Amino acid sequence: MRLRGEGRDDLARKVRWVAQEEGDGAGYDILSFTARGEERFLEVKTTAGHMQTPFFISRNEKAFAEERPDGFRIFRLYDFAKDAKASKIAPPLESQLILDAANYRASFR
DSSP states (O other): OHHHHHTTTTHHHTTTEEHHOOOHHHSSEEEEEEOSOOEEEEEEEEEOOOTOOOOOHHHHHHHHHHHOOOTHHHHHHHSTTSSSSSEEEOSGGGGTTTOOOOOOOOOOO
């Protein structure tokens, strides 16, 4: 809707839900664009609770945010079950979030 509102129907047609089409390994959910045609990498995090409700971010998502801080954004949807609200979080993620390791990957020697 934003791109169409800015007269960029050409770019609006190129927006992709990458997580649905290719799976959850890209480091972001949606590929979008700025009105100038620059790529935007959007990761959507939704909770039913308030803005401060913790959410999970994968190692891959964190790495992608560090690799592409110019275009990566977390779209934080909260109070989703009642009166949905949204905010954006831009890298560096640590400037707004406390990132605690929640899982470990176990490999065999």
